[in-house]
Amino acid sequence: DSNPVAKDDSALETIVRKFQDSMSMSKKHKFWETQPVGQFKDVGDSSLPEGPIEPPTPLSEVKQEPYNLPSQYEWTTCDMDSEETCTEVYNLLKNNYVEDDENMFRFNYSKEFLRWALRPPGYYTSWHIGVRAKASKKLVAFITGVPARIRVLDEVVKMAEINFLCVHKKLRSKRLAPVMIKEVTRRVHLENIWQAAYTAGVVLPTPITTCQYWHRSLNPKKLIDVGFSRLGARMTMSRTIKLYKLPDSPATPGFRKMELCDVPAVTRLLRNYLGQFAVAPDFDENDVEHWLLPTEDVVDSYLVESPEIHEITDFCSFYTLPSSILGNQTYSTLKAAYSYYNVSTKTPLLQLMNDALIVAKQKDFDVFNALDVMQNETFLKELKFGPGDGQLHYYLYNYRLRKALKSSELGLVLL
Numbered sequence: 001d002s003n004p005v006a007k008d009d010s011a012l013e014t015i016v017r018k019f020q021d022s023m024s025m026s027k028k029h030k031f032w033e034t035q036p037v038g039q040f041k042d043v044g045d046s047s048l049p050e051g052p053i054e055p056p057t058p059l060s061e062v063k064q065e066p067y068n069l070p071s072q073y074e075w076t077t078c079d080m081d082s083e084e085t086c087t088e089v090y091n092l093l094k095n096n097y098v099e100d101d102e103n104m105f106r107f108n109y110s111k112e113f114l115r116w117a118l119r120p121p122g123y124y125t126s127w128h129i130g131v132r133a134k135a136s137k138k139l140v141a142f143i144t145g146v147p148a149r150i151r152v153l154d155e156v157v158k159m160a161e162i163n164f165l166c167v168h169k170k171l172r173s174k175r176l177a178p179v180m181i182k183e184v185t186r187r188v189h190l191e192n193i194w195q196a197a198y199t200a201g202v203v204l205p206t207p208i209t210t211c212q213y214w215h216r217s218l219n220p221k222k223l224i225d226v227g228f229s230r231l232g233a234r235m236t237m238s239r240t241i242k243l244y245k246l247p248d249s250p251a252t253p254g255f256r257k258m259e260l261c262d263v264p265a266v267t268r269l270l271r272n273y274l275g276q277f278a279v280a281p282d283f284d285e286n287d288v289e290h291w292l293l294p295t296e297d298v299v300d301s302y303l304v305e306s307p308e309i310h311e312i313t314d315f316c317s318f319y320t321l322p323s324s325i326l327g328n329q330t331y332s333t334l335k336a337a338y339s340y341y342n343v344s345t346k347t348p349l350l351q352l353m354n355d356a357l358i359v360a361k362q363k364d365f366d367v368f369n370a371l372d373v374m375q376n377e378t379f380l381k382e383l384k385f386g387p388g389d390g391q392l393h394y395y396l397y398n399y400r401l402r403k404a405l406k407s408s409e410l411g412l413v414l415l
C-alpha cells in the first residue's frame with residue numbers, strides 16, 4: 001500500500017545486519033556467559049526451573065568495595081538534584097547515547113525527563129552511577145537503576161530497572177561496560193534486590209521477548225526531509241500529507257487530561273488491565289502519580305470520563321523523547337512521542353489511540369512511536385503506523401522464564 005514506511009526496512013544493509021544479528025546467537029559472550037541470565041544453550045530446555053537462577057546471598061557476603069576501574073578512571077555517584085551533575089549527564093547522553101543503525105538520529109533525553117526517569121518512589125541515589133576521568137574530572141560513562149515491582153506470571157518480584165548505560169565514544173570496546181554492569185549489580189544487591197529488567201537494541205543472552213517499533217507520521221514532510229521516512233511508491237508529497245492528516249481535536253466525549261484527583265481511578269483501571277499480561281509492572285497509587293501524572297514535556301496522560309456518571313473508563317499516555325538529527329542543514333531535532341500505557345474498557349482502543357495521535361499532533365510532535373506490546377497490534381496498521389527497522393529486546397536478570405513471550409504478552413514499557 002501507499003504508506004511510506006518509517007526507517008524503511010528494504011535496504012541491503014538492513015538485510016545484512018539482520019543476518020549478522022541472527023548469527024550472534026552463536027557468537028561468544030565472554031561477559032554474559034558468566035552472569036545469571038538465560039543462556040543460549042538452554043533455550044528450549046523445559047526441564048530448567050522457572051524463577052530465580054541464583055538464590056540471594058546474605059548481605060554480609062555482598063562485596064563491600066566498588067569494582068576496580070582502569071587506573072585513569074574513578075566512580076562517582078550522580079546526584080540528579082544537582083543542576084550541574086544533571087547537565088553533565090545530559091551532555092554525555094546527548095553526545096554518546098543510542099543511535100539508529102544508520103547513525104542519522106541520536107536520543108536526546110531532556111534533563112527534566114532524566115530527573116523523572118531516575119527519581120521514582122523509593123529511588124536510590126547510589127544506583128545513579130558515573131565514571132569520571134581522574135585527571136580532568138570529565139564524566140565519561142554512566143549506568144542507572146531504579147527500583148520497581150514487576151509481576152512475572154503470578155509472582156511480584158522486586159527488581160531494578162537498568163537504563164542509560166553509556167560509554168563515551170572514545171572509550172568504546174575497552175570492556176568498561178561489564179565493569180559498570182557488575183558495579184550496578186553490586187549496589188542493587190546491597191539493597192537486597194536480586195533481579196533486574198532491561199531492554200537493548202542488541203541481542204544478548206537471552207531475550208524474554210523481542211518487540212518491534214512502529215511509527216505514525218504526524219509531520220510527514222519533515223520526516224521525509226530528514227530521512228526518517230521516504231515517500232511511498234506512487235506517492236506525492238501532497239498525497240502523503242493528506243494521508244496523515246488528523247482532525248484538530250479529539251473525538252471522544254469526556255476525553256481530558258489526567259489530574260491528581262484521578263490517581264486512584266487510573267490506578268484501579270491500570271492494575272486491572274495489566275493483570276492480563278505475563279510480565280507487567282505492579283503499580284500502586286504512588287507509582288501512578290509519579291509515572292503517569294502529566295509532567296510538561298516529559299509525560300502526557302489523558303483519560304475518558306463518561307459524561308453522565310463521571311466514571312473513568314479509558315486511559316492513554318505517551319512520553320516525550322526527542323532525537324537529535326545528525327547532520328541536517330534545516331532541522332536539528334525530531335520531536336517524538338512514545339506510546340506508554342493505554343487502557344480501554346469502553347472507548348474502542350482504536351478510537352482512544354486516534355485521539356492520542358490528535359493531541360500529539362496538537363502538541364507539535366513529528367512522529368508517534370509505539371511498540372507491538374500489549375494490545376497495540378490491534379490499532380497499529382489501522383491508524384497508519386508503519387513498521388520500523390529497530391528491534392527492542394527485553395531481558396530479565398537472574399530470573400528464568402521457561403518459554404519466550406510473544407510481544408503481545410508483555411505489559412512493560414521501559415523508557
Ligand code: MYA
Pocket residue numbers: 028029030031032033096097098099160162163164165166167168171172173174175176177178181184185188189193194195196197198199200201202204397398
Ligand atoms: S541499553 C542502551 C545501551 N546504550 C547504548 O547503546 C549507547 C551507545 N553505546 C554505548 O555507550 C556502548 O556501546 C555500551 C557498551 C555502553 C552499550 N546491554 O565495554 P565494552 C556487552 C548489555 O567493550 P562498549 C541499556 O541502557 C557486550 O555484549 N550489555 O563495549 C540497558 C559485551 O559483553 P559480551 C551490553 O561498546 C543496559 C560487553 O558489553 C550492551 O564499549 C542493561 C562489551 O563491553 C547493552 N546494551 O560499551 C545492562 N552493549 O562479551 C545490563 C554491549 O558478554 C543490566 N554489551 O558479549 C543487567 C542487570 C544488572 C543489575 C542486576 C541487579 C540484580
